[in-house]
């Protein structure tokens with residue numbers, strides 16, 4: 001199995017899952033082409049709970065975005081990253097839901113320090129390499 005170093009796919013503004021999946025297909029397709037792959041078996045995406053991207057919508061858009069490309073037929077595997085803030089009151093990370101109001105859900109100390117949750121990145125891509133069993 002050939003592993004691909006994960007580039008960060010940033011996005012701003014309104015999220016459109018088809019646009020997002022197309023960007024992923026494009027990036028993975030380019031890497032697969034460069035690697036001389038015959039196709040792509042699976043693509044792993046890391047999606048933060050505050051990224052604005054909806055995993056179900058991404059999965060729905062995936063076959064449409066991948067159709068007719070080197071990525072067509074690849075499995076899309078989404079890993080959801082639960083958002084968390086750093087709380088100076090608790091001196092710990094606290095998991096927050098998407099409606100958090102910049103304060104710690106445990107002790108209510110104000111915090112604007114999001115440590116994760118806005119990810120939208122390709123975690124891995126499993127490529128079909130010619131000659132590979």
Ligand SMILES: [Zn+2]
Pocket residue numbers: 087088089090091094104105106107108109
């Ligand atoms: Zn706290």
